[in-house]
Every structure is written in structure tokens, then in C-alpha cells.
Amino acid sequence: MNDNPLIHIQNISKVYEMGGEQVFALRDISLDIYPNEYVALMGPSGSGKSTLMNVLGCLDTPSTGIYTFKGLDVNEMSDNDLAEIRNREIGFVFQTFNLLPRATAVKNIELPLIYSGVSSSERKSRAIKVLQDVGLGERLTHKPNELSGGQRQRVAVARALVTNPSIILADEPTGNLDTKTGIEIMKLFRDLWLKGNTVILVTHEEDVARYAQRIIRIRDGKVESDEKNTVSQYSQGTE
Amino acid sequence: MKISELGEAARIAIEGLQANKLRSFLTTLGVVIGITFVILMGWFLNGLDAALESTVNLLGTDVMYVDKWSWSGGQNWRKTMARKDITYQQALEFCKKINTAELSLPEARKWGGTIQVKNKNITGISIIGVPFSYANLPAGTISYGRFFSQFEDQYSTNSAVLGWNVASTLFPDGDAIGRNIKIGGRSFEVVGVIIKRGNMMMDFVDNQVIIPISTFFGIYGSIGRSVSIAVKAGKAELMDEVRSETTGLMRGIRNVAPGEEDDFSINETQTFRDEVQTLRLSTWGIGIGLTLLSFTVGIIGIMNIMFVSVTERTKEIGIRKSLGAKSSSILFQFLVEAASLCFVGALIAFVFCSALIFVIVQFIPQADFLTPYVPPQLLLIAALVSIFVGILAGMIPAIRASKMDPVEALRYES
Ligand SMILES: Nc1ncnc2c1ncn2[C@@H]1O[C@H](COP(=O)(O)OP(=O)(O)OP(=O)(O)O)[C@@H](O)[C@H]1O
Ligand SMILES: [Mg+2]
Numbered sequence: 001m002n003d004n005p006l007i008h009i010q011n012i013s014k015v016y017e018m019g020g021e022q023v024f025a026l027r028d029i030s031l032d033i034y035p036n037e038y039v040a041l042m043g044p045s046g047s048g049k050s051t052l053m054n055v056l057g058c059l060d061t062p063s064t065g066i067y068t069f070k071g072l073d074v075n076e077m078s079d080n081d082l083a084e085i086r087n088r089e090i091g092f093v094f095q096t097f098n099l100l101p102r103a104t105a106v107k108n109i110e111l112p113l114i115y116s117g118v119s120s121s122e123r124k125s126r127a128i129k130v131l132q133d134v135g136l137g138e139r140l141t142h143k144p145n146e147l148s149g150g151q152r153q154r155v156a157v158a159r160a161l162v163t164n165p166s167i168i169l170a171d172e173p174t175g176n177l178d179t180k181t182g183i184e185i186m187k188l189f190r191d192l193w194l195k196g197n198t199v200i201l202v203t204h205e206e207d208v209a210r211y212a213q214r215i216i217r218i219r220d221g222k223v224e225s226d227e228k229n230t231v232s233q234y235s236q237g238t239e
Numbered sequence: 240m241k242i243s244e245l246g247e248a249a250r251i252a253i254e255g256l257q258a259n260k261l262r263s264f265l266t267t268l269g270v271v272i273g274i275t276f277v278i279l280m281g282w283f284l285n286g287l288d289a290a291l292e293s294t295v296n297l298l299g300t301d302v303m304y305v306d307k308w309s310w311s312g313g314q315n316w317r318k319t320m321a322r323k324d325i326t327y328q329q330a331l332e333f334c335k336k337i338n339t340a341e342l343s344l345p346e347a348r349k350w351g352g353t354i355q356v357k358n359k360n361i362t363g364i365s366i367i368g369v370p371f372s373y374a375n376l377p378a379g380t381i382s383y384g385r386f387f388s389q390f391e392d393q394y395s396t397n398s399a400v401l402g403w404n405v406a407s408t409l410f411p412d413g414d415a416i417g418r419n420i421k422i423g424g425r426s427f428e429v430v431g432v433i434i435k436r437g438n439m440m441m442d443f444v445d446n447q448v449i450i451p452i453s454t455f456f457g458i459y460g461s462i463g464r465s466v467s468i469a470v471k472a473g474k475a476e477l478m479d480e481v482r483s484e485t486t487g488l489m490r491g492i493r494n495v496a497p498g499e500e501d502d503f504s505i506n507e508t509q510t511f512r513d514e515v516q517t518l519r520l521s522t523w524g525i526g527i528g529l530t531l532l533s534f535t536v537g538i539i540g541i542m543n544i545m546f547v548s549v550t551e552r553t554k555e556i557g558i559r560k561s562l563g564a565k566s567s568s569i570l571f572q573f574l575v576e577a578a579s580l581c582f583v584g585a586l587i588a589f590v591f592c593s594a595l596i597f598v599i600v601q602f603i604p605q606a607d608f609l610t611p612y613v614p615p616q617l618l619l620i621a622a623l624v625s626i627f628v629g630i631l632a633g634m635i636p637a638i639r640a641s642k643m644d645p646v647e648a649l650r651y652e653s
Contacts, residue, residue, distance in 0.1 A: 059561055059645045080565050087563020098558045098649065104256060112562040117241035159562070 004071065004165060005032035006198055012065030014051050014221075025051040026062065027221040033167070033200065038193040040212035040229075041202045048221040049202045050121060050171055055219050056200065057169045058082045064121035070166065085116050091160025097152045099159075105131060106140045109159045116163065130158040134188060150181035157188055167198040174208055204211050206233040244568050248575035255576055256583060257549065266544040267584030269537025271626060273530050274588035274621050280526035281617040282596060286609035291515045295508040297444060298438045299377045302476045302508075303482060304346075305333070305468040305489060309504035311513065322502045326464035327456065329492050333468055336488055339481045343468045344370050347455050354448060355421040356409050364405060365447040366422060368455020376469060378444065384416040384431030387451055391430075395453040399427040403435035403532030404445040422448065423458040478507070536563055537584070538632040545577050545636035556640055557648030570641035577633025578626045585625035589613060 014026040025048045033039060033056075041049050054060035055067065058074060061082075067074040069085065077085070085163040086092075099108045109127035118126070130139060144152050153173060160168050172187065174182030190211050193199050201212065209215050210229065217224040256263050298304070309321050330345035337343050352366040373379040374386035379400075387398040399420060406415045406429075415429045427450065436444050472481040482505060489503050527538075549556075556569055593613055600611040 016433065054646050057561075059649075080567075083560065083563050088562060092561050094649075098554075098561070100555060100558060102258075111559065114243045114247045115241070115559075115563040115565070115568060117243050120243065123243070163563075191349040 004033050004034075006037075006070060007031070007033040008066070008068045009056070009062075010066040012055065012062040012067060013049075014055065014060070015063045016047070024221050026055070026152055028063070029218075029221070029223055031216070031223070031226070033198065034165075035198055036193070036196050037198055037200075038189075038211070038213040039200045040209035040215045041200060041218065042204070042206075042209055042215060043218035043224070045204075047218045049218055051221075052218065053169050053200070053202055056167075058072055058085045059092075083115075084203045087112055088163060089166045090165065091165040091168040092158050093153070093160050093168065093173045094184070095172040095175040096121070097144070097156045097176070099152060099155055101144050104141045104143055105136065105155045105158075108144070109162050111144050112159065112163050126162055128156070130162045131155070133161070136160045148181075149177050153177060153181075153185050154188065157185070157192075161192070167200065168192065170199065172202050172204065174203070179188055182208065244571060245575075248572045249579070252574055252576040252579035256579060262544065263580055263583065264587075266540040267537070267580055267587065268583045269533050269535075269540050270625060271588045271591070272519075272585030272630070273537050274585045274625055275592055276526055276530040276533060276619055277624055278588060278592040278613055278617050279492065279595075280522060280530070281620065282592070282609060282613060284522055285614045285617070286571075286606075287515055287518060287522075289610075290608040291511055293436070294511050297377055298508050298511075300469065300508055301472045301478065302376065302469050303472070303478065303485065304506040305470060305508055306504050307465040307467075310506040310510045314599060319504075323493070324463070325467065325493075325503060327461050327466050329489075330466045330468050332492055333485075333488055336492075337470065337481075337484060339472070339477065339484045340470045342372060342375055342469075342471040343345075343366060344372050344376075345371075345452060346469055346471055347452055347459075347461075347464060349459050349464075349467050352422065352448070354405070354409075356418070357546045359409070361405070361408060363446065365443050366455065366459075367447055367449050368452035368459075369449060370452055372450065373469075376471060378433075378436065379449075380434050380436075381437060382432045382434040383400035383413075384429070386431055392451045392453070395451055395457060397425055397427040397454060398430045398451065400433060400449040401429055402433050402445045402447040402449075405448055406432040420448075422450065425458065532626055537581075538628060541577055541629065541632035542636060544580070545633050546639070548576065549573060549636045549640040552640075553643065553648050555649040556643050557645050560643070561643035566641040569643075570637045573637035573640050574630050575635045577637070578629030580627040581632070582622065583627030584626055585621045588619065589621060 005174075010027055010030045012029045013024065016023040016025060029052065041052065041153070042154050043049050051060065055062050058077075063074070069089065074082070074085070100111070103111075106124065106127045109131060110123040113123040113126060115145070117184075128137070128140060133138060134157055136151060136154050136158070139147060139151060139155075142151075144155070147155065149150075157173075160170075168189070173189070174185050177185060186208060189199055189201060193213075199212075212229055214227070216226045216230050304310075305325070307325055308319060327345060327347070334343045334345065347368040349366045351362065352364045353360060353362045354364050355361075358445055369379075371387055371389045371392040376382070379386060381400070382403065384400070385399055387396070391398045399422065401409070401415060409415065409420065410418060415432055418429050419426050420429060421427070433445075433449070470481060470485055472478050485505060486501065491503065493502055557567065596609070596613060599606050599612050600609055
């Protein structure tokens with residue numbers, strides 16, 4: 001494991017004001033994530049998993065605490081800086097896929113490249129390349145409603161990968177998929193990790209978490225446990 | 240802002256327009272009407288300017304006309320009425336004495352004359368009597384044939400030079416030369432035809448017949464007829480000098496006592512410029528008022544539809560932001576959408592105006608000083624105005640979109 005963490009958070013809290021009452025979505029969380037780790041984030045509904053992912057992905061800012069990403073102080077960053085970090089360093093995969101319904105698979109994947117100013121021809125070839133990498137080389141011009149759930153999620157994964165981000169954040173990526181398709185997507189993440197990517201993945205299911213190398217359990221906005229995965233599904237997965 | 244985002248913004252805008260054709264059309268209606276006013280106003284002013292230019296050229300920028308009447312009106316009507324006529328003798332005396340002018344000549348006119356060809360009668364023709372040197376004025380430019388000669392002038396022959404409309408009405412085949420027409424019961428030979436000069440302000444110049452001035456007086460007599468004098472300075476710079484000599488000479492000839500007002504007017508093309516300016520300003524006044532009104536309606540409509548569009552696409556905004564779109568990119572995207580909407584409105588207005596203008600010029604003879612098409616520079620202006628209006632209308636919705644919190648936006652379910 002590398003010495004310098006990719007992500008370092010220290011005593012992070014996130015508070016929502018609800019009708020004069022304070023709701024703590026995160027309380028005093030501290031974590032280090034290192035390059036090429038594969039982390040599963042688990043916990044009951046409402047425990048703060050999504051909130052934590054949003055903070056890690058620079059979509060949201062914590063109420064208090066320190067967050068450094070690759071040694072840079074995220075709290076100091078402007079909205080534009082955060083957008084740039086999201087664009088270059090982070091690849092999001094969501095439970096509901098979050099593809100643009102009117103755009104083809106390739107166009108969807110090109111989106112992040114548009115915002116980093118990549119030329120049209122390069123965008124296209126890179127989008128096609130990652131789409132092939134996730135096994136959808138035959139579905140370039142399909143729109144989301146012409147694809148199955150598993151295929152949509154592959155497009156979403158391809159979109160997360162196309163910028164070569166430092167970390168992939170997946171919030172319940174198999175939540176809307178049946179078991180078999182879920183396993184396929186999990187294999188995809190495992191392959192990414194084996195190729196050297198850093199992956200953080202939120203899940204409810206122990207089966208899914210078993211693919212990861214490290215499991216962090218959250219309850220009521222606090223880290224309940226943070227340990228190496230002993231039931232190492234990932235090593236069996238390489239068959 | 241990156242180049243790649245420009246294409247993306249344009250693509251989104253076009254997609255949006257296609258997806259909501261009827262809605263887009265209805266909301267652009269205000270802009271369509273606004274741009275229509277802009278185009279029609281510009282077209283009219285354009286025609287007016289062209290007409291002014293041709294009038295000024297017709298009369299000559301270096302020519303002044305000494306007359307009993309003032310072209311600009313505005314003066315005391317009673318006083319002008321009380322002025323004595325400028326007689327042919329006074330005019331001749333003036334023309335003999337003037338030094339600074341390149342050319343000066345008397346001009347006698349009969350309004351509403353009648354001419355006959357065989358059994359055809361045309362009325363409303365203005366008959367003017369001038370010396371042969373009239374050929375040297377811009378108004379005497381020949382299209383075909385020739386002007387009557389010094390000889391014909393001196394011997395009061397019955398030679399006639401026709402205005403363009405007279406010639407083309409009587410002799411549509413273009414064979415006017417050598418033909419006979421009757422003026423005041425006498426037979427005249429047509430020797431030439433003047434080029435088409437007329438326009439909105441000076442349509443009578445194409446409806447006139449020019450004959451030698453001595454012949455003119457032979458038919459119509461000189462009593463009760465005020466002659467005007469055309470004075471050609473030769474160069475525009477000499478106008479001041481010529482004007483002051485003219486004033487002095489005329490006052491002398493007409494015995495105006497020192498300290499008394501002139502009992503004649505010196506008319507110049509500048510008068511037309513002043514009058515057109517008044518017309519231009521009132522056109523602007525009305526046009527701008529109507530334009531602003533329709534743009535206000537248009538802007539409200541577009542702003543409204545843009546708010547709807549922003550709300551409908553909350554999730555999309557969230558997705559784009561999560562992928563690294565900056566606030567400025569989102570702002571830009573919606574501004575382009577609003578501007579495109581207005582630009583489409585401008586295109587519709589352009590097509591509509593082109594048809595309207597063509598029909599107007601085709602069927603209304605008085606409108607023939609106007610171009611039968613939209614002047615090209617107006618296209619550019621209309622496009623720019625529409626884009627500006629779009630940006631204005633889209634600004635507030637676009638700012639709202641750009642300021643959305645990405646997490647909230649992603650959570651939005653339509
Ligand atoms: N915008 C908000 N306003 C108020 N409270 C919020 C807001 N977002 C999240 N919360 C609260 O923060 C807590 C954590 O929410 P979060 O979405 O992170 O849970 P989660 O662990 O992802 O749950 P699930 O497994 O159901 O997705 C919840 O109690 C939730 O009600
Ligand atoms: Mg969640």
C-alpha cells in the first residue's frame with residue numbers, strides 16, 4: 001500500500017437543518033483511502049452512505065472537518081475547482097444510471113470529455129473504446145431506453161472511466177439490477193480494480209461487499225467498523 | 240468556456256426546439272412580431288433614404304431653385320401667397336446678370352395638363368417650358384432620342400421631350416421618337432425621352448412633358464404664372480457664394496427695400512433632407528414603440544418557457560454537474576437555448592416579411608421606391624437583435640439553472 005493516501009478525511013460532519021432541528025447525516029468521520037484500494041461502504045438505510053459518497057466525490061461539501069484529495073485541501077476550493085476535480089479525478093456510477101435519455105450511448109460517454117475540452121473526434125474514439133471495454137461495442141448508437149438495465153449501467157461505468165479518473169465512486173450500482181446482471185457489473189468493477197483503479201462502492205448486500213478488499217460499515221453517520229475483507233471473494237473471482 | 244461546449248450547447252438547443260415544436264413556435268410569436276417590426280421599419284427607412292438620394296440627385300446637390308414658393312412650407316402661407324409672381328422678364332434679367340453660377344435658366348410649369356395621341360387622352364400631365372440648356376441639368380438627362388436644340392428653342396418649334404411614364408404609357412413599344420402628340424390643341428413632335436427619375440417624393444417628374452419655353456408661353460400665356468429659376472452652382476462648395484449673389488440680384492430686380500424680407504425663396508435639396516429626417520424620426524418613434532412592446536411580450540414568453548425548460552431538466556443539470564460541468568457551462572447552455580429560440584423567431588419573421596414586402600411592392604404602385612426584398616444588412620441586424628433578446632430573456636432562468644446544487648438536482652424526480 002502507498003504511503004500517501006488518495007483521500008484523507010478527518011472529523012468530517014454533515015449537518016442538515018430541518019425545521020430548526022439539526023439532522024446529522026455524518027458525524028466525525030475520519031478515513032484514509034489509498035490508491036488501488038477496493039472499498040465497500042455498507043450500512044442501513046439513512047446511515048449516511050450516499051452523503052459520504054457525495055462529499056468524497058466533491059459534489060457536496062462537509063459542514064465541518066478536513067478533506068484533502070491527492071494532498072489538496074478541498075475545503076479551500078471554489079465551485080469551479082470542484083467541478084474540475086469531478087471532471088478529471090472522479091468517476092461516478094449511480095444506482096439509477098443517470099444517463100441522458102435523449103443521447104446515444106456514445107454521446108452519453110462523451111459528456112465528461114466535452115467539459116474537459118477534448119476535441120470531437122478524440123471524444124468519439126475514446127467513448128467507443130471504453131464502450132468496447134465494458135463489452136458494449138455493439139450498442140454505440142442505442143439510446144438508454146433501447147438498452148437493458150445491465151447495459152445502461154455498463155454505459156454509466158464506461159462514462160465514469162472515459163476520463164481515466166483517480167477514483168471510481170459507485171453508489172449502489174447493482175441496486176436496480178437483478179442478481180445475475182448485478183454479478184456481471186460487479187465483475188466489471190473487480191476487473192477495473194485488478195487493472196489498478198481505485199474503487200469505492202456503496203452496497204446493502206453482503207454478497208456484493210464480498211468482492212471488495214476492505215469493508216467500512218457506517219451507522220448513524222459514524223464509522224462502525226473498518227476492516228479488511230476476510231471472505232476474499234475477489235481472489236476467487238479471478239477464475 | 241471551451242469550444243467543445245459550444246457545439247454541445249447548440250446541439251442541446253436544437254434538440255429542445257425539435258422536441259417542442261409547437262411550444263417553441265408559440266413562445267417565439269412575440270419575438271417574431273418584434274423582429275417583423277424591426278425589418279419593416281428598416282426596410283421603409285432604407286427605401287426612404289434611397290428615394291431621398293435619388294431626389295437629391297435628380298435636383299442636383301449643386302442646384303438651387305429660386306421660386307415664389309418655399310419647398311419646405313412652414314413659412315407664413317398668407318405672406319407667401321401675397322408675394323408677386325416672378326415674371327419671365329425678371330427671370331431672364333437674372334440669368335443674364337448672374338456671374339458666379341455655371342448655368343441658370345427659367346422654368347415655367349403648367350400642372351394638370353392634358354395631352355392627346357390619336358384618340359387617347361391623358362390628363363394630370365405637367366407641362367414645363369424650358370430653354371435648351373435644361374439638357375445640362377440632372378433633370379434633363381436623356382434616355383433615348385435627344386433634347387430639343389438651341390435652334391428649335393429659339394424658333395419656338397413644337398418639339399417635345401417626354402417624361403418616362405408618359406413615354407411608356409403612350410408608346411409602350413419604345414418607339415416614341417418622331418411620333419406626334421397634341422398639347423393644348425397643337426401638334427408636337429417627340430424628339431426625346433427623359434430617363435426614369437421619379438420616386439415617392441418626386442413622382443411627377445416622370446409624368447411631365449418638356450417643351451421650349453417660348454412655345455410654352457405661346458400656348459399658355461405668361462399672365463398669372465410665376466416662373467422659377469434653376470441656378471446651377473457647378474460645385475457644392477460654391478453654393479454659398481452663388482446663393483448670396485442670387486439673393487442680392489433678385490432683391491435688386493424685384494426692388495426689395497433694404498431691411499425688408501425677401502419676397503422669393505431659394506430652394507435647395509437640403510430641404511428634402513430635412514423633411515426626410517422628420518419622417519425618419521417619426522418612423523423610428525412609432526417603430527421602436529411597437530418593437531419594444533412586442534419584445535416585452537416576447538421576452539416574458541421566452542423567459543417563462545425557459546423556466547419550464549430548466550425545471551424539466553433539473554436532473555440533467557445535476558448529471559452534467561456531477562460529470563464536471565461548471566456553472567458557467569450550464570449558464571451558457573441555457574443562454575444558447577434561449578438565443579436559438581429567438582433566432583428561429585427571427586427566421587420566421589424574415590420569411591414572413593419577405594413575402595409581405597414582395598406583395599406590397601408588387602401591388603401598391605406608391606411603394607415602388609421600396610425594395611421588393613429585405614435589404615441584406617437588415618438580416619444581420621435582425622439576427623443580432625434576436626440573439627440579444629434571447630440572452631436577455633434567458634438570463635434569469637439560466638442563472639437559476641447554473642446555481643442549482645448538484646446533489647439536490649440529482650435527487651430531483653420528474
Ligand atoms: N438534503 C437533505 N436534507 C435533510 N436531510 C437529509 C438530506 N440529505 C440526506 N439527509 C439525511 O441524512 C441522512 C443520511 O442520508 P443518506 O442519503 O446519506 O443515507 P444512505 O445511507 O445513503 O441511505 P440509503 O441506503 O437509503 O440510500 C438521512 O437521515 C437523511 O434523511
Ligand atoms: Mg443512499
